[in-house]
Amino acid sequence: MCLVNCAAQLHAEAGAARLRPGSRAACVIASAAASRRLQFATRFCKRHRRQPPRRFGFGTRALAAQLSVRSVGQTNENALDTLTCELRRYFVLRSQGAIALSLRHRLTVMTLPELRDVTGFRGERIVELCLTEYSSLAAPLFRPGFLGDKWPAIDFYVELTTVPEKRLYFFGQAKATSCVLSDDADALHISADRDDVERLMEIPAPTYILGVHEPSKRVFVRAVHSLTPKKAITRIPVAYELNIANLVRLHDEVRAYWLSAASKPTTSVFE
Amino acid sequence: MINDQRQFIGRRGELLAELFLQDLRPRFVARADTLDVGVDFFVGFSNTRGGVNLVAVEVKATEQLSKARIGLARKHYTLLANSNVPGLILVVDVKQSKYYFAFADNANMLDSRETIWVQLLEADEDGRSALLKQLSE
Numbered sequence: 483m484c485l486v487n488c489a490a491q492l493h494a495e496a497g498a499a500r501l502r503p504g505s506r507a508a509c510v511i512a513s514a515a516a517s518r519r520l521q522f523a524t525r526f527c528k529r530h531r532r533q534p535p536r537r538f539g540f541g542t543r544a545l546a547a548q549l550s551v552r553s554v555g556q557t558n559e560n561a562l563d564t565l566t567c568e569l570r571r572y573f574v575l576r577s578q579g580a581i582a583l584s585l586r587h588r589l590t591v592m593t594l595p596e597l598r599d600v601t602g603f604r605g606e607r608i609v610e611l612c613l614t615e616y617s618s619l620a621a622p623l624f625r626p627g628f629l630g631d632k633w634p635a636i637d638f639y640v641e642l643t644t645v646p647e648k649r650l651y652f653f654g655q656a657k658a659t660s661c662v663l664s665d666d667a668d669a670l671h672i673s674a675d676r677d678d679v680e681r682l683m684e685i686p687a688p689t690y691i692l693g694v695h696e697p698s699k700r701v702f703v704r705a706v707h708s709l710t711p712k713k714a715i716t717r718i719p720v721a722y723e724l725n726i727a728n729l730v731r732l733h734d735e736v737r738a739y740w741l742s743a744a745s746k747p748t749t750s751v752f753e
Numbered sequence: 754m755i756n757d758q759r760q761f762i763g764r765r766g767e768l769l770a771e772l773f774l775q776d777l778r779p780r781f782v783a784r785a786d787t788l789d790v791g792v793d794f795f796v797g798f799s800n801t802r803g804g805v806n807l808v809a810v811e812v813k814a815t816e817q818l819s820k821a822r823i824g825l826a827r828k829h830y831t832l833l834a835n836s837n838v839p840g841l842i843l844v845v846d847v848k849q850s851k852y853y854f855a856f857a858d859n860a861n862m863l864d865s866r867e868t869i870w871v872q873l874l875e876a877d878e879d880g881r882s883a884l885l886k887q888l889s890e
Contacts, residue, residue: 604775607768614765617849622761699772 605658605694606637612692612701612724613640619726623733626654635681636689642737650740652688660696669717670695670702676714682706688736693718700724703732766814766845767793773843773852773876777885780805791832792840798888806888809833810841811857816848821875823853824868833857841888844873852876854884 606628616622626640638654657672672693682689683706693702702718722728774782774796783795794810811833813823823844825833833840840857853873874880 600775604772607772611765611768611772611850614761615850625761 601658601660601696604696605656608658608694608696608699609638609654609656609692609701611699613638613729615724615726615729617726619730623729635678635685638692642733644733645737645741648740648745650737650745652690652736653682653685654690654692655682656692656694658694658696663695663698663700663720667720669719670700671717672715674715676712679706679710679715680712683708683710683712688739690732691715691718692724703728705735762814762816762847765847766812769845769847769850769852770794770810770812770814770843773845774810777881777888779888791829795838796841796888798885800889806890807838808841808888809836809838810843813842813844814847815844816846818844818846818853818873821853821873822870823855823873824870827867827869830857830869830871834859842871842873852881854880856887 610626610628613624613626614622621643623642623644624640625643626638629637629639635655636653637656640652640654642648642650655674655678657674659670659672661671663670670693672691674691678691682691689706691704691706693704694700695702701724702720702722703724704715704718704722706715724732770793771782771784774794777796777798780797780799783797785792785795792809793812795807796810797805797807800806811829813825815823823842825842833842834857842855842857844853845851846853853875855871855873857871874883876884
């Protein structure tokens with residue numbers, strides 16, 4: 483039995499990028515310039531721009547452990563603030579007691595007062611889980627790496643795990659939505675605008691838009707290749723859901739692309 | 754390769770656990786990002802008295818779970834069972850995306866061995882309801 487303790491060191495940059503504090507501040511700084519590529523449609527199908535990170539608790543290093551508090555339900559901001567203060571106090575007391583905590587750790591607080599803000603965070607996780615699904619396979623087909631909120635055009639670098647001595651890959655842009663997806667719906671509605679599509683087409687590698695229906699945790703895929711029309715993509719057929727069969731098809735498609743193309747230069751001026 | 758596999762299991766377990774906890778509709782999920790906190794998450798649930806029940810969650814990820822049991826180091830278990838917040842052990846089967854849980858309880862401490870074996874309940878529909886009820890009381 484292989485057991486892994488899911489402690490903090492395992493989430494590396496993906497977790498750090500998503501868990502950076504500041505969403506609460508971002509609500510205040512509405513004019514923040516950074517674009518939010520993951521434009522998650524809400525239940526009202528409203529679009530939200532990605533906000534820049536902002537550190538909370540800076541200068542309060544004595545406040546013990548680092549926590550990222552994320553509200554996921556109906557939030558009473560005052561109650562949450564009170565709780566946060568209590569947590570701070572608890573850790574301060576604890577740090578003065580028998581269990582000493584390092585001073586370099588800080589208490590970072592991130593509250594997301596609306597459920598729609600959580601959609602994005604959950605969407606990224608759902609994509610990663612979907613791509614690593616292997617309940618009916620011997621091993622996962624993909625190894626996704628989240629590139630962070632600030633990387634232009636793409637959210638995920640995804641490697642194929644099955645080809646010996648090659649690390650083949652594709653890029654994915656995630657679009658999460660919590661809009662209704664009825665049982666008889668023929669497509670998931672997303673909002674990838676013309677710029678998104680054009681930026682994906684500039685990347686000389688297989689690129690896909692990964693539509694996430696957050697409430698049902700279903701992921702749908704649509705390719706953006708050189709013959710894709712340069713216009714907004716607003717729907718992904720439900721037939722392109724990333725189930726096991728389509729994961730295998732996606733894997734085979736990417737594999738076939740790279741095996742038919744030279745993936746490494748044969749000369750260089752620096753050799 | 755083994756490290757890759759361990760990292761993969763850990764990462765997938767962590768993602769599944771976080772989504773699982775969020776699906777329980779807590780008031781908040783706080784990820785403990787440093788090792789010395791000793792647990793992976795603090796989660797707060799609104800209780801019937803208008804307050805918040807805080808629970809410390811320790812996540813374990815595995816590819817195969819035998820007999821719905823898991824072994825924990827005595828030192829770690831002691832920390833969970835003797836803290837001023839209840840300690841929830843959440844075990845994730847990352848291959849089948851199944852969840853199991855148990856609360857750290859001093860009753861198990863009678864076992865003198867270094868590894869304490871904990872009997873788990875599956876968090877299927879019924880288990881999840883029972884867990885949520887326990888967390889919100």
